[in-house]
Amino acid sequence: MLHMVDAVFLALSVLTIGSAIVALEIRSLIYGSIALMLTLSGIAGFFLLLDAPFVAMFQLSVYVGSIAVLILFTVMLVRRELIFNKIEDKRRRYAGIGLMLALMLGIGMIIIGSGMKSMETNSASVDYKKIGADFLTYYSPALIVMALILAASVVGALTLARREDITSDQRTD
Protein backbone atom coordinates (compact mmCIF):
# COMPACT_ATOMS: atom_id res chain seq x y z
CA MET A 1 0.00 0.00 0.00
CA LEU A 2 1.11 3.52 -0.63
CA HIS A 3 2.12 5.77 2.19
CA MET A 4 -0.25 8.38 3.52
CA VAL A 5 -0.69 11.64 1.68
CA ASP A 6 -1.74 14.75 3.51
CA ALA A 7 -5.21 16.27 3.40
CA VAL A 8 -4.28 19.24 1.24
CA PHE A 9 -2.94 16.95 -1.48
CA LEU A 10 -6.06 14.78 -1.34
CA ALA A 11 -8.38 17.78 -1.58
CA LEU A 12 -6.39 19.23 -4.48
CA SER A 13 -6.41 15.98 -6.43
CA VAL A 14 -10.16 15.54 -5.94
CA LEU A 15 -10.70 19.14 -7.09
CA THR A 16 -8.45 18.74 -10.14
CA ILE A 17 -9.70 15.37 -11.37
CA GLY A 18 -13.34 16.07 -10.49
CA SER A 19 -13.49 19.41 -12.25
CA ALA A 20 -11.67 17.94 -15.27
CA ILE A 21 -14.45 15.35 -15.62
CA VAL A 22 -17.10 18.05 -15.07
CA ALA A 23 -15.47 20.26 -17.74
CA LEU A 24 -15.86 17.51 -20.32
CA GLU A 25 -19.24 16.15 -19.29
CA ILE A 26 -21.39 19.10 -18.21
CA ARG A 27 -23.99 20.19 -20.73
CA SER A 28 -23.26 23.92 -20.91
CA LEU A 29 -19.93 24.97 -22.42
CA ILE A 30 -19.83 28.06 -20.19
CA TYR A 31 -19.91 26.02 -17.00
CA GLY A 32 -17.47 23.67 -18.69
CA SER A 33 -14.92 26.42 -19.19
CA ILE A 34 -15.38 27.57 -15.58
CA ALA A 35 -14.70 23.98 -14.47
CA LEU A 36 -11.60 23.96 -16.67
CA MET A 37 -10.51 27.10 -14.80
CA LEU A 38 -10.83 25.14 -11.54
CA THR A 39 -8.71 22.30 -12.97
CA LEU A 40 -5.97 24.76 -13.94
CA SER A 41 -6.09 26.37 -10.47
CA GLY A 42 -5.76 22.90 -8.94
CA ILE A 43 -2.61 22.31 -10.98
CA ALA A 44 -1.30 25.65 -9.68
CA GLY A 45 -1.97 24.35 -6.16
CA PHE A 46 0.12 21.26 -6.92
CA PHE A 47 2.94 23.53 -8.07
CA LEU A 48 2.75 25.33 -4.71
CA LEU A 49 2.92 21.96 -2.92
CA LEU A 50 6.02 21.15 -5.00
CA ASP A 51 7.76 24.33 -3.74
CA ALA A 52 7.61 25.99 -7.15
CA PRO A 53 5.84 29.28 -6.35
CA PHE A 54 7.17 31.00 -9.47
CA VAL A 55 5.67 28.38 -11.81
CA ALA A 56 2.44 28.41 -9.77
CA MET A 57 2.00 32.16 -10.17
CA PHE A 58 2.90 31.91 -13.86
CA GLN A 59 0.27 29.19 -14.24
CA LEU A 60 -2.35 31.32 -12.47
CA SER A 61 -1.65 34.44 -14.51
CA VAL A 62 -1.27 32.75 -17.92
CA TYR A 63 -3.73 29.85 -17.72
CA VAL A 64 -6.45 31.03 -15.35
CA GLY A 65 -6.01 34.70 -16.17
CA SER A 66 -5.75 34.65 -19.93
CA ILE A 67 -6.34 31.25 -21.57
CA ALA A 68 -9.48 30.35 -19.62
CA VAL A 69 -10.94 33.83 -20.12
CA LEU A 70 -10.12 33.62 -23.85
CA ILE A 71 -11.96 30.29 -24.07
CA LEU A 72 -14.90 31.78 -22.14
CA PHE A 73 -15.18 34.68 -24.58
CA THR A 74 -14.98 32.36 -27.59
CA VAL A 75 -17.77 30.23 -26.12
CA MET A 76 -19.89 33.35 -25.79
CA LEU A 77 -19.38 34.16 -29.49
CA VAL A 78 -20.94 30.85 -30.51
CA ARG A 79 -24.69 30.51 -31.12
CA ARG A 80 -26.76 29.77 -28.04
CA GLU A 81 -28.16 26.39 -29.00
CA LEU A 82 -24.68 25.13 -29.91
CA ILE A 83 -23.44 25.88 -26.40
CA PHE A 84 -26.01 23.53 -24.87
CA ASN A 85 -26.03 21.00 -27.69
CA LYS A 86 -24.20 17.80 -26.80
CA ILE A 87 -23.14 15.85 -29.85
CA GLU A 88 -21.51 12.50 -29.46
CA ASP A 89 -21.71 8.90 -30.55
CA LYS A 90 -22.85 6.47 -27.87
CA ARG A 91 -20.63 3.59 -28.96
CA ARG A 92 -17.67 5.88 -29.30
CA ARG A 93 -18.31 7.21 -25.81
CA TYR A 94 -18.16 3.72 -24.27
CA ALA A 95 -15.01 2.97 -26.25
CA GLY A 96 -13.51 6.25 -24.98
CA ILE A 97 -14.35 5.44 -21.35
CA GLY A 98 -12.78 2.01 -21.84
CA LEU A 99 -9.66 3.59 -23.30
CA MET A 100 -9.47 6.06 -20.41
CA LEU A 101 -9.78 3.32 -17.76
CA ALA A 102 -7.27 1.10 -19.58
CA LEU A 103 -4.76 3.97 -19.73
CA MET A 104 -5.28 4.88 -16.07
CA LEU A 105 -4.98 1.28 -14.84
CA GLY A 106 -2.21 0.27 -17.25
CA ILE A 107 0.14 3.20 -16.75
CA GLY A 108 -0.86 3.41 -13.09
CA MET A 109 0.06 -0.22 -12.42
CA ILE A 110 3.36 0.21 -14.26
CA ILE A 111 4.18 3.29 -12.17
CA ILE A 112 3.13 1.68 -8.88
CA GLY A 113 5.22 -1.38 -9.75
CA SER A 114 8.28 0.68 -10.58
CA GLY A 115 10.90 1.90 -8.16
CA MET A 116 9.35 5.33 -8.02
CA LYS A 117 7.48 4.44 -4.83
CA SER A 118 10.47 4.89 -2.60
CA MET A 119 11.44 8.22 -4.07
CA GLU A 120 11.19 10.96 -1.46
CA THR A 121 13.34 13.96 -0.88
CA ASN A 122 14.61 15.86 2.09
CA SER A 123 16.73 18.26 0.11
CA ALA A 124 15.93 21.95 0.01
CA SER A 125 13.84 23.24 -2.84
CA VAL A 126 15.34 25.14 -5.76
CA ASP A 127 15.62 28.86 -5.22
CA TYR A 128 13.45 30.67 -7.73
CA LYS A 129 16.06 33.39 -8.08
CA LYS A 130 18.14 30.76 -9.86
CA ILE A 131 15.38 30.28 -12.43
CA GLY A 132 15.31 33.99 -13.19
CA ALA A 133 19.09 34.08 -13.52
CA ASP A 134 18.98 31.04 -15.83
CA PHE A 135 16.41 32.72 -18.05
CA LEU A 136 18.60 35.76 -18.55
CA THR A 137 21.91 33.95 -19.05
CA TYR A 138 21.88 30.37 -20.35
CA TYR A 139 18.35 30.35 -21.75
CA SER A 140 18.31 33.88 -23.17
CA PRO A 141 18.38 32.77 -26.86
CA ALA A 142 15.47 30.41 -26.16
CA LEU A 143 13.64 33.24 -24.40
CA ILE A 144 14.04 35.49 -27.47
CA VAL A 145 12.81 32.71 -29.78
CA MET A 146 9.83 32.17 -27.50
CA ALA A 147 8.98 35.88 -27.62
CA LEU A 148 9.07 35.69 -31.43
CA ILE A 149 6.82 32.61 -31.38
CA LEU A 150 4.31 34.42 -29.16
CA ALA A 151 4.32 37.47 -31.42
CA ALA A 152 3.94 35.30 -34.52
CA SER A 153 1.05 33.38 -32.98
CA VAL A 154 -0.75 36.59 -32.03
CA VAL A 155 -0.31 37.96 -35.56
CA GLY A 156 -1.45 34.62 -36.99
CA ALA A 157 -4.54 34.52 -34.80
CA LEU A 158 -5.44 38.09 -35.77
CA THR A 159 -4.99 37.31 -39.47
CA LEU A 160 -7.11 34.17 -39.21
CA ALA A 161 -9.96 35.76 -37.31
CA ARG A 162 -10.12 38.96 -39.40
CA ARG A 163 -13.23 39.40 -41.52
CA GLU A 164 -12.41 40.50 -45.03
CA ASP A 165 -15.98 41.21 -46.07
CA ILE A 166 -16.42 44.09 -43.64
CA THR A 167 -14.50 47.35 -43.92
CA SER A 168 -14.70 49.97 -41.24
CA ASP A 169 -16.76 52.47 -43.27
CA GLN A 170 -19.41 49.87 -44.07
CA ARG A 171 -20.29 49.48 -40.43
CA THR A 172 -23.67 50.87 -39.54
CA ASP A 173 -23.64 50.45 -35.75
Added chain:
Amino acid sequence: MTNGLIDFVLVSVALLAIGIYGMSVKRNAIRMLFGVEMIINSANLNLVAFARFIPNSQGQTLALFSIAIAAAEVAVGLALVIVAYRMYKNIDIEDFRSLKG
Protein backbone atom coordinates in the same frame (compact mmCIF):
# COMPACT_ATOMS: atom_id res chain seq x y z
CA MET B 1 7.86 16.84 2.14
CA THR B 2 5.23 14.31 3.10
CA ASN B 3 4.04 13.51 -0.42
CA GLY B 4 6.14 11.19 -2.55
CA LEU B 5 6.89 11.59 -6.22
CA ILE B 6 4.50 8.76 -7.11
CA ASP B 7 1.43 10.64 -5.84
CA PHE B 8 2.01 13.54 -8.20
CA VAL B 9 2.77 11.20 -11.11
CA LEU B 10 -0.46 9.26 -10.49
CA VAL B 11 -2.54 12.46 -10.51
CA SER B 12 -0.76 13.39 -13.74
CA VAL B 13 -1.63 10.00 -15.31
CA ALA B 14 -5.29 10.41 -14.35
CA LEU B 15 -5.42 13.87 -15.90
CA LEU B 16 -3.69 12.58 -19.05
CA ALA B 17 -6.23 9.76 -19.41
CA ILE B 18 -9.15 12.16 -18.98
CA GLY B 19 -7.64 14.47 -21.59
CA ILE B 20 -7.21 11.64 -24.09
CA TYR B 21 -10.82 10.57 -23.42
CA GLY B 22 -12.01 14.13 -24.13
CA MET B 23 -10.02 14.37 -27.33
CA SER B 24 -11.15 11.02 -28.70
CA VAL B 25 -14.85 11.12 -27.80
CA LYS B 26 -16.01 14.75 -28.01
CA ARG B 27 -16.96 16.19 -31.37
CA ASN B 28 -17.28 19.76 -30.13
CA ALA B 29 -14.17 21.68 -31.21
CA ILE B 30 -13.98 23.74 -28.00
CA ARG B 31 -14.30 20.65 -25.80
CA MET B 32 -11.44 19.05 -27.73
CA LEU B 33 -9.36 22.09 -26.81
CA PHE B 34 -10.23 21.40 -23.15
CA GLY B 35 -8.75 17.94 -23.60
CA VAL B 36 -5.54 19.37 -25.10
CA GLU B 37 -5.23 21.75 -22.15
CA MET B 38 -5.54 18.88 -19.68
CA ILE B 39 -2.85 16.86 -21.45
CA ILE B 40 -0.45 19.84 -21.48
CA ASN B 41 -1.11 20.46 -17.79
CA SER B 42 -0.42 16.87 -16.84
CA ALA B 43 2.91 17.10 -18.69
CA ASN B 44 3.77 20.30 -16.81
CA LEU B 45 2.89 18.68 -13.49
CA ASN B 46 5.22 15.80 -14.32
CA LEU B 47 8.06 18.19 -15.22
CA VAL B 48 7.79 20.18 -11.98
CA ALA B 49 7.36 17.06 -9.83
CA PHE B 50 10.48 15.37 -11.21
CA ALA B 51 12.41 18.64 -10.93
CA ARG B 52 11.48 18.84 -7.25
CA PHE B 53 12.59 15.31 -6.45
CA ILE B 54 15.88 15.20 -8.38
CA PRO B 55 16.27 18.25 -7.43
CA ASN B 56 17.24 20.72 -10.13
CA SER B 57 15.87 23.91 -11.66
CA GLN B 58 15.75 22.92 -15.34
CA GLY B 59 12.39 21.17 -14.96
CA GLN B 60 10.76 24.36 -13.74
CA THR B 61 12.37 26.35 -16.56
CA LEU B 62 11.04 23.89 -19.13
CA ALA B 63 7.59 24.03 -17.52
CA LEU B 64 7.59 27.83 -17.84
CA PHE B 65 8.50 27.57 -21.54
CA SER B 66 5.80 24.95 -22.03
CA ILE B 67 3.12 27.15 -20.42
CA ALA B 68 4.06 30.06 -22.70
CA ILE B 69 3.95 27.87 -25.83
CA ALA B 70 0.56 26.51 -24.71
CA ALA B 71 -0.74 30.08 -24.56
CA ALA B 72 0.31 30.63 -28.19
CA GLU B 73 -1.26 27.32 -29.21
CA VAL B 74 -4.60 28.18 -27.60
CA ALA B 75 -4.68 31.60 -29.29
CA VAL B 76 -4.22 30.05 -32.74
CA GLY B 77 -6.59 27.16 -31.95
CA LEU B 78 -9.40 29.46 -30.88
CA ALA B 79 -8.88 31.63 -33.97
CA LEU B 80 -9.24 28.48 -36.10
CA VAL B 81 -12.44 27.57 -34.24
CA ILE B 82 -13.83 31.06 -34.91
CA VAL B 83 -12.96 30.85 -38.62
CA ALA B 84 -14.51 27.39 -38.91
CA TYR B 85 -17.62 28.57 -37.06
CA ARG B 86 -17.97 31.48 -39.46
CA MET B 87 -17.65 29.19 -42.47
CA TYR B 88 -19.84 26.29 -41.35
CA LYS B 89 -22.06 27.99 -38.70
CA ASN B 90 -21.27 25.06 -36.42
CA ILE B 91 -18.57 23.83 -34.04
CA ASP B 92 -19.13 20.12 -34.67
CA ILE B 93 -15.87 18.82 -36.17
CA GLU B 94 -17.72 16.27 -38.30
CA ASP B 95 -19.04 19.22 -40.31
CA PHE B 96 -15.55 20.54 -41.04
CA ARG B 97 -15.16 18.50 -44.17
CA SER B 98 -13.30 20.79 -46.51
CA LEU B 99 -9.93 22.45 -46.11
CA LYS B 100 -10.65 24.99 -48.84
CA GLY B 101 -10.27 28.57 -47.76
